[in-house]
Amino acid sequence: MGTSHQGIAASDGLFRGPVRRLGSARRERRGTGDAATERQALQQAIAHAVAGVTALMARVDGEAQDILGFQVAMLEDDALSAPALSTIDTGTPAHVAWSAALDGEISGYEASDDDYFRARAADLRDIRDRVLRHLAGGDAAGEATGAVLLGDDIAPTAFLETDWTAGGAIALLRGSATSHVAMLARARGVPMVTGLGELPARTAVLAVDGGRGAVLADPDSAQRAQFDAALEADTRARAREERFRLRPAVRRSGERIDILINVAGVGELDRIDHAACDGIGLMRSEFLFRDGAPLPGEETQYRAYRRFAEWAQGRPVTIRTLDIGGDKPVRGLTPEGESNPFLGLRGVRLTLAREDVFRTQLRALARAAVHGNLKVMLPMVTAPDELARSAALLDACVAELGAQGVACHRPPLGIMVEVPAAAVMPELFRGAAFFSIGSNDLTQYVTASSRDDARVAALNDPSHPAVTALIARVARFGREAGIPVSLCGDMASEPRHLPALLDAGLTSLSVAPARIARLKAAIAEL
Amino acid sequence: MSETAEGSVVITHDVGLHARPSVKLTKLAKGFASTLEIAGAAQGPWIDAKSIVKVMAMRAKQDSTLFVRAAGADARAAVEAVIGLVRRDFDDTGDGH
Numbered sequence: 001m002g003t004s005h006q007g008i009a010a011s012d013g014l015f016r017g018p019v020r021r022l023g024s025a026r027r028e029r030r031g032t033g034d035a036a037t038e039r040q041a042l043q044q045a046i047a048h049a050v051a052g053v054t055a056l057m058a059r060v061d062g063e064a065q066d067i068l069g070f071q072v073a074m075l076e077d078d079a080l081s082a083p084a085l086s087t088i089d090t091g092t093p094a095h096v097a098w099s100a101a102l103d104g105e106i107s108g109y110e111a112s113d114d115d116y117f118r119a120r121a122a123d124l125r126d127i128r129d130r131v132l133r134h135l136a137g138g139d140a141a142g143e144a145t146g147a148v149l150l151g152d153d154i155a156p157t158a159f160l161e162t163d164w165t166a167g168g169a170i171a172l173l174r175g176s177a178t179s180h181v182a183m184l185a186r187a188r189g190v191p192m193v194t195g196l197g198e199l200p201a202r203t204a205v206l207a208v209d210g211g212r213g214a215v216l217a218d219p220d221s222a223q224r225a226q227f228d229a230a231l232e233a234d235t236r237a238r239a240r241e242e243r244f245r246l247r248p249a250v251r252r253s254g255e256r257i258d259i260l261i262n263v264a265g266v267g268e269l270d271r272i273d274h275a276a277c278d279g280i281g282l283m284r285s286e287f288l289f290r291d292g293a294p295l296p297g298e299e300t301q302y303r304a305y306r307r308f309a310e311w312a313q314g315r316p317v318t319i320r321t322l323d324i325g326g327d328k329p330v331r332g333l334t335p336e337g338e339s340n341p342f343l344g345l346r347g348v349r350l351t352l353a354r355e356d357v358f359r360t361q362l363r364a365l366a367r368a369a370v371h372g373n374l375k376v377m378l379p380m381v382t383a384p385d386e387l388a389r390s391a392a393l394l395d396a397c398v399a400e401l402g403a404q405g406v407a408c409h410r411p412p413l414g415i416m417v418e419v420p421a422a423a424v425m426p427e428l429f430r431g432a433a434f435f436s437i438g439s440n441d442l443t444q445y446v447t448a449s450s451r452d453d454a455r456v457a458a459l460n461d462p463s464h465p466a467v468t469a470l471i472a473r474v475a476r477f478g479r480e481a482g483i484p485v486s487l488c489g490d491m492a493s494e495p496r497h498l499p500a501l502l503d504a505g506l507t508s509l510s511v512a513p514a515r516i517a518r519l520k521a522a523i524a525e526l
Numbered sequence: 527m528s529e530t531a532e533g534s535v536v537i538t539h540d541v542g543l544h545a546r547p548s549v550k551l552t553k554l555a556k557g558f559a560s561t562l563e564i565a566g567a568a569q570g571p572w573i574d575a576k577s578i579v580k581v582m583a584m585r586a587k588q589d590s591t592l593f594v595r596a597a598g599a600d601a602r603a604a605v606e607a608v609i610g611l612v613r614r615d616f617d618d619t620g621d622g623h
Binding site: 066069073074077079 | 542578585
């Protein structure tokens with residue numbers, strides 16, 4: 001009988017499949033002892049790696065595409081394989097020769113005193129491991145589908161590189177600090193469980209229940225049948241929910257609820273049906289600011305924001321200004337060595353401290369606002385002064401653009417309500433054009449517990465009465481003051497939290513695109 | 527018909543000869559029949575501008591001078607093209623989000 005293990009729910013859904021261990025690139029391979037065969041094996045593995053990365057490029061965009069383009073160029077350069085090939089000629093197996101050659105290159109990058117070059121070491125490691133996987137028998141991460149990825153943690157790139165079209169799931173032993181991946185998993189609808197602690201060493205098959213945060217290791221036939229029945233019921237429920245996707249969300253009473261989407265990149269827009277949402281409730285501008293990459297200029301940002309504005313065709317697009325710091329470091333921008341980054345210089349605190357960076361973003365936003373119904377939202381607002389200073393800066397940018405003869409429009413400026421100080425006293429922020437409740441951070445700060453720490457994750461509960469009372473308070477104040485209020489945290493996509501949110505009087509929710517149908521179906525019942 | 531040409535240009539790109547600029551430079555270089563080499567100093571060492579592995583290994587930074595030389599039928603055009611690309615900041619509008 002298989003053993004059942006409890007972890008933390010990170011992304012809904014059921015999936016059963018063979019385990020693929022993350023980070024197990026150095027699989028066993030024995031050399032053939034023949035230099036000519038080894039040479040050929042390496043050249044073939046490189047060709048496969050090139051084909052794999054090229055195929056992957058078609059599925060990503062922007063920065064990710066550039067990184068992969070760089071990897072292809074490196075792989076196609078004979079200078080990369082030449083040292084390995086000459087070592088092979090002296091009788092060394094292909095995988096040993098390749099590892100040694102690439103390790104040499106990698107240490108060269110690691111030794112650089114330049115952040116940008118040092119960051120490329122990760123690409124070289126990726127190249128090394130990809131070729132090693134092909135040498136060991138083809139099965140490269142990201143190309144095969146329909147497996148449960150199992151490991152301590154998973155890098156965002158590893159998630160992006162995986163082709164999820166044929167299903168799959170993620171099971172992590174540790175509480176992942178990169179909840180970035182959990183966000184990606186929810187957006188794609190990939191079941192994910194974190195913080196499992198330990199699993200039997202030779203687990204070959206995992207049945208993952210993302211919604212319950214539980215997995216079943218090596219289920220026997222009875223357990224498989226039971227799981228598959230649940231899966232089938234879930235599939236039926238999803239099919240039923242799908243019927244609601246393109247309809248407006250309407251409660252039994254006839255009350256209409258606006259459903260907007262949370263997005264983190266331009267590429268996501270291609271996968272979303274226009275008609276399924278009432279706009280973009282949260283666009284995370286951080287995707288433009290990659291760690292180790294140069295800061296994006298005004299023109300780059302303008303073009304990106306403009307694409308969102310145009311995509312929405314007049315529906316609202318709320319773009320959150322740079323929200324880094326905390327668990328989202330960007331070298332050269334975020335402070336290093338903070339003893340408690342979640343209580344440190346992050347969100348609007350950081351952008352106000354880096355006026356150059358903030359101005360560039362605000363100018364780009366004001367220019368993009370000409371092309372649609374764009375709104376600007378400040379993260380982590382704690383004191384009214386932060387809103388006032390940001391508003392003054394935005395006004396100054398608009399005036400400056402006007403004087404330069406550049407087309408621009410002053411977008412409405414609203415705030416995220418995620419710091420308890422703002423949620424307790426929303427009346428301090430009458431100047432805000434709108435409030436958007438960030439339930440993830442609000443819950444974390446109100447309950448003083450991180451959802452990334454498996455030991456306290458149970459306390460991180462958005463349905464804690466203290467959290468729901470604050471949400472109701474903000475919604476009530478918004479109604480009285482005529483300030484629109486919406487909620488854009490993960491709480492909105494959990495049907496079990498819906499009654500509390502609707503009771504609080506919220507009529508606008510923003511969720512990951514993958515949750516639209518389920519949410520609308522649940523609203524129709526209430 | 528063989529000719530030789532050389533020139534130099536200051537790298538003004540934000541981060542120097544980084545991944546994206548290097549991909550562009552080597553792609554451009556491969557389009558010429560001539561041998562095309564670059565160096566971080568007038569006296570070399572010269573490296574093959576068609577090899578991204580070697581171009582990246584130069585780790586050329588912003589504000590450093592890039593020396594270019596070529597030999598072959600289209601040497602002059604090749605040197606001009608490389609210098610033009612660096613001058614235009616590698617056509618890097620940063621539209622790579």
